[in-house]
Amino acid sequence: MSTNSPAPARPPRIVLVRPLYGGNVGSSARAMCNMGLSDLRVVDRQYRDDFEAHKMAMGGQELLKAATFCDSLQDAVADCATVIACTARPRRWKAWKCLDPREAAVLLAEQGQAGNDSAIVFGSEDKGLDNKDLEWATHLCHIPTDRNVSSLNLSQAVLLLGWEWARGQNQLHRRPARTRNRASPAMEQVNGAADQVGSLLDRIDFFAGRNRDQALATIRQTLLRSELTDTELHFLRGVVRKLHWHVDHGERVE
Amino acid sequence: MSTNSPAPARPPRIVLVRPLYGGNVGSSARAMCNMGLSDLRVVDRQYRDDFEAHKMAMGGQELLKAATFCDSLQDAVADCATVIACTARPRRWKAWKCLDPREAAVLLAEQGQAGNDSAIVFGSEDKGLDNKDLEWATHLCHIPTDRNVSSLNLSQAVLLLGWEWARGQNQLHRRPARTRNRASPAMEQVNGAADQVGSLLDRIDFFAGRNRDQALATIRQTLLRSELTDTELHFLRGVVRKLHWHVDHGERVE
Numbered sequence: 294m295s296t297n298s299p300a301p302a303r304p305p306r307i308v309l310v311r312p313l314y315g316g317n318v319g320s321s322a323r324a325m326c327n328m329g330l331s332d333l334r335v336v337d338r339q340y341r342d343d344f345e346a347h348k349m350a351m352g353g354q355e356l357l358k359a360a361t362f363c364d365s366l367q368d369a370v371a372d373c374a375t376v377i378a379c380t381a382r383p384r385r386w387k388a389w390k391c392l393d394p395r396e397a398a399v400l401l402a403e404q405g406q407a408g409n410d411s412a413i414v415f416g417s418e419d420k421g422l423d424n425k426d427l428e429w430a431t432h433l434c435h436i437p438t439d440r441n442v443s444s445l446n447l448s449q450a451v452l453l454l455g456w457e458w459a460r461g462q463n464q465l466h467r468r469p470a471r472t473r474n475r476a477s478p479a480m481e482q483v484n485g486a487a488d489q490v491g492s493l494l495d496r497i498d499f500f501a502g503r504n505r506d507q508a509l510a511t512i513r514q515t516l517l518r519s520e521l522t523d524t525e526l527h528f529l530r531g532v533v534r535k536l537h538w539h540v541d542h543g544e545r546v547e
Numbered sequence: 548m549s550t551n552s553p554a555p556a557r558p559p560r561i562v563l564v565r566p567l568y569g570g571n572v573g574s575s576a577r578a579m580c581n582m583g584l585s586d587l588r589v590v591d592r593q594y595r596d597d598f599e600a601h602k603m604a605m606g607g608q609e610l611l612k613a614a615t616f617c618d619s620l621q622d623a624v625a626d627c628a629t630v631i632a633c634t635a636r637p638r639r640w641k642a643w644k645c646l647d648p649r650e651a652a653v654l655l656a657e658q659g660q661a662g663n664d665s666a667i668v669f670g671s672e673d674k675g676l677d678n679k680d681l682e683w684a685t686h687l688c689h690i691p692t693d694r695n696v697s698s699l700n701l702s703q704a705v706l707l708l709g710w711e712w713a714r715g716q717n718q719l720h721r722r723p724a725r726t727r728n729r730a731s732p733a734m735e736q737v738n739g740a741a742d743q744v745g746s747l748l749d750r751i752d753f754f755a756g757r758n759r760d761q762a763l764a765t766i767r768q769t770l771l772r773s774e775l776t777d778t779e780l781h782f783l784r785g786v787v788r789k790l791h792w793h794v795d796h797g798e799r800v801e
Contacts, residue, residue, distance in 0.1 A: 446577060
């Protein structure tokens, strides 16, 4: 996890070209902070540096205040070796290959390791980047989406590129999780079993002097955590049913 | 890319518990649409289903209108075999392992393939999920962030989990990009070389009857696309300088 690893070298800067809404600029600043990015440049700002921007920035207010305002995209990326322009369509512009965010993250990481500055560039909310902007790009990046709704919120796109970059920096520090791939009982079945155990325990006055809800929650959590198969759950419920019967009709009847 | 692959089986539902702001619910609906998710459930809603929600939903308005409102988290996940609760802290709750979004995506994909329903659960913007909510979870998920700013915007967290899920579904359909890992000239150096070529071409009246700006842009793009090394760029500039000198003092002077 990022909190345990050294700060990565030369994070990319984020360049917002002609953003319209303060809320989106603020949210972008927050997203950058979340992902360890710090250099925000705003080109030809149309948005008002307003209440909405600062409200949405949350923990990113200092970053928002420190943002650089540039007159042109050229100024914003002049010292960069890699300039990745994000486009809402997977266009093939001139002869350039369109990267996806993970591929872009690999490129940015390599550039950072090679000591080169880099930038990720986002266009305005309504029109994106125009062809004139793309002249300053070295690569294009498109975020694959559902075919029916391709347009992402600006700050969400910033978050996503930041996430892929930060995740790529830290991927060696994570271990794979234990997973399972088999038919599992639904929550309501597990809950039914827990209730069944509850009834049984009621019958033997187990809860006297105890917090019944808390005890039942513990039982349910135990069942969930044990990742029972359908068969195991069926078996367990049979056991509980049998116990219940014996409590009602068993030893004491004899 | 998702647009070329068949719809994945059984996408997870998104459950928002006690969301406060309509804008975040709307943004979440939009993010879900972006990532091919369609089932939104809102538990114990505090937010007003207001103008802000519909404004932020953009292409996700139909999904927002179709959202299910549940009285409890238990109701919202009753038929799920896997319930992943997102927490802002990487807490170890009871004996449960905390997944990161990519690990969660693997689990969700496996559950989907196994024919099980699943849910990703997010808490309110100010307080997240409480321990009572976690009783209904089968797994926890924490989004790793920068240590200083760990709290993500609600809809950005939804987008990120959705992205990881959608990306995992389609990862076999992507090819790795060509990348480079060497010292590269900065944009301003490449631009300087292009300007130098421009001066040369001015000198020989190359632009007569042509659009000079467009021609120069083409030259700059060609230089950028060819991914020159510093050495190659230095060589090129030497060639152009020499040519310029010859145009000024060469053949015609003799």
